[in-house]
Amino acid sequence: xxxxxxxxxxxxxxxxxxxxxxxxxxxxxxxxxxxxxxxxxxxxxxxxxxxxxxxxxxxxxxxxxxxxxxxxxxxxxxxxxxxxxxxxxxxxxxxxxxxxxxxxxxxxxxxxxxxxxxxxxxxxxxxxxxxxxxxxxxxxxxxxxxxxxxxxxxxxxxxxxxxxxxxxxxxxxxxxxxxxxxxxxxxxxxxxxxxxxxxxxxxxxxxxxxxxxxxxxxxxxxxxxxxxxxxxxxxxxxxxxxxxxxxxxxxxxxxxxxxxxxxxxxxxxxxxxxxxxx
Amino acid sequence: xxxxxxxxxxxxxxxxxxxxxxxxxxxxxxxxxxxxxxxxxxxxxxxxxxxxxxxxxxxxxxxxxxxxxxxxxxxxxxxxxxxxxxxxxxxxxxxxxxxxxxxxxxxxxxxxxxxxxxxxxxxxxxxxxxxxxxxxxxxxxxxxxxxxxxxxxxxxxxxxxxxxxxxxxxxxxxxxxxxxxxxxxxxxxxxxxxxxxxxxxxxxxxxxxxxxxxxxxxxxxxxxxxxxxxxxxxxxxxxxxxxxxxxxx
Numbered sequence: 001x002x003x004x005x006x007x008x009x010x011x012x013x014x015x016x017x018x019x020x021x022x023x024x025x026x027x028x029x030x031x032x033x034x035x036x037x038x039x040x041x042x043x044x045x046x047x048x049x050x051x052x053x054x055x056x057x058x059x060x061x062x063x064x065x066x067x068x069x070x071x072x073x074x075x076x077x078x079x080x081x082x083x084x085x086x087x088x089x090x091x092x093x094x095x096x097x098x099x100x101x102x103x104x105x106x107x108x109x110x111x112x113x114x115x116x117x118x119x120x121x122x123x124x125x126x127x128x129x130x131x132x133x134x135x136x137x138x139x140x141x142x143x144x145x146x147x148x149x150x151x152x153x154x155x156x157x158x159x160x161x162x163x164x165x166x167x168x169x170x171x172x173x174x175x176x177x178x179x180x181x182x183x184x185x186x187x188x189x190x191x192x193x194x195x196x197x198x199x200x201x202x203x204x205x206x207x208x209x210x211x212x213x214x215x216x217x218x219x220x221x222x223x224x225x226x227x228x229x230x231x232x233x234x235x236x237x238x239x240x241x242x243x244x245x246x247x248x249x250x251x252x253x254x255x256x257x258x259x260x261x262x263x264x265x266x267x268x269x270x271x272x273x274x275x276x277x278x
Numbered sequence: 279x280x281x282x283x284x285x286x287x288x289x290x291x292x293x294x295x296x297x298x299x300x301x302x303x304x305x306x307x308x309x310x311x312x313x314x315x316x317x318x319x320x321x322x323x324x325x326x327x328x329x330x331x332x333x334x335x336x337x338x339x340x341x342x343x344x345x346x347x348x349x350x351x352x353x354x355x356x357x358x359x360x361x362x363x364x365x366x367x368x369x370x371x372x373x374x375x376x377x378x379x380x381x382x383x384x385x386x387x388x389x390x391x392x393x394x395x396x397x398x399x400x401x402x403x404x405x406x407x408x409x410x411x412x413x414x415x416x417x418x419x420x421x422x423x424x425x426x427x428x429x430x431x432x433x434x435x436x437x438x439x440x441x442x443x444x445x446x447x448x449x450x451x452x453x454x455x456x457x458x459x460x461x462x463x464x465x466x467x468x469x470x471x472x473x474x475x476x477x478x479x480x481x482x483x484x485x486x487x488x489x490x491x492x493x494x495x496x497x498x499x500x501x502x503x504x505x506x507x508x509x510x511x512x513x514x515x516x517x518x519x520x521x522x523x524x525x526x527x
Contacts, residue, residue, distance in 0.1 A: 017336055018287075018289065054444050055450070055451075056444055056450055079448055079451045080446055083445070083446065083448075088444050098442055099467060108445050108446070109446055112445060112446025113446040114446075143474065
């Protein structure tokens, strides 16, 4: 499913003292099934990309093309055919939940997208297992879960209806290290084995450095496509209020002492590099 | 960001700077005068002052109109009821002006006064009860909770509707009948989430040192400025006008 942003400007509170422009004349296209990362600090405007792709908000100018659908503010016929192919995980799981029980939350999408599935429970359990939650969670109330479990549940409820495009907004927030490793593995499987398009919207450069195929820097409403090597450039990252990934920091420090390490995104590869060169 | 009746609109204006106690006193004067006077001149005068305050509050006028627009069915029903009772158009018009005036004034107060300022204002207004050792804090808390509940409910409802839309229960592109059913289907969850958020707000205010069982003092002191005095004088003029018109003096 091709996603094209064509001269998109997004504003809120138009013609009021609180008017704010989130995206300014943005154009790009995501054609292949890769892991695309939109990096930017808070209030850079990146948080509006997900809702524009999902057609829950509309551009002020320009249009967003998602497959055969066009979001330009006009009526979209059979919009559910678009949304059933987009799994959108929000930053804060508390903004995402709409049900009282875990099992209802999981099957909400299946129910309203009218999936013909008899084994809902089996599918729910599989989704829970996929994100690293235990089966006991299924019959619990959402309010009894921890924020970490709620975040994992929101990921599971988006993956359960098997969307083509998965938008993950600040996916590592509230998660433990082991969950992050699990999500990394999940992203790789989704993209490589099942050919999904993954869109990461984050300011976590460590996570982005390890999983991304393409990087887009978002700054003050403008989006620039960059090579992955941008994550090794400290000056560009600092000018965008982003941190340098810890692996890159380590390699830069080692290279200052003539270690001659090449940039690797994986910690195991880094250990091999150190073993060979230092 | 979406605005609803009773939500605060954070911009700078002279009306925002007014003392919350003065605002609440003026609101009380306006409500009492509106319901006891039958003079159309005084009504129009009060409506004019209210409109001026709304205009100078820097809050987009469409937000005020939205509130009145939301009450359109109520206005129509009221006119039908008044007509059924055989009331003249002039009298029906006065009743409408009264309601519009009070609604606009309430809107102006809520848009220009933050919940903490309202809390402070109500607290100060109820200080005479301290002489009788009456603990007014729980009442103030309940009043402020009631005021903040509705904007929270509406904003939560919006979040729920957007999330429901992204998972198949479409609201954004639905027709009016479908929207009604979507709201009905999601209302139980919206209400539950709002109550949950209210509980968290209560807990955070408690953790920050607020206790409803104790009398407390506000760290913030609101001074009565020039514009406060002008506003009080204008409302005092309304009272004098009413007294003279009634021929009491």
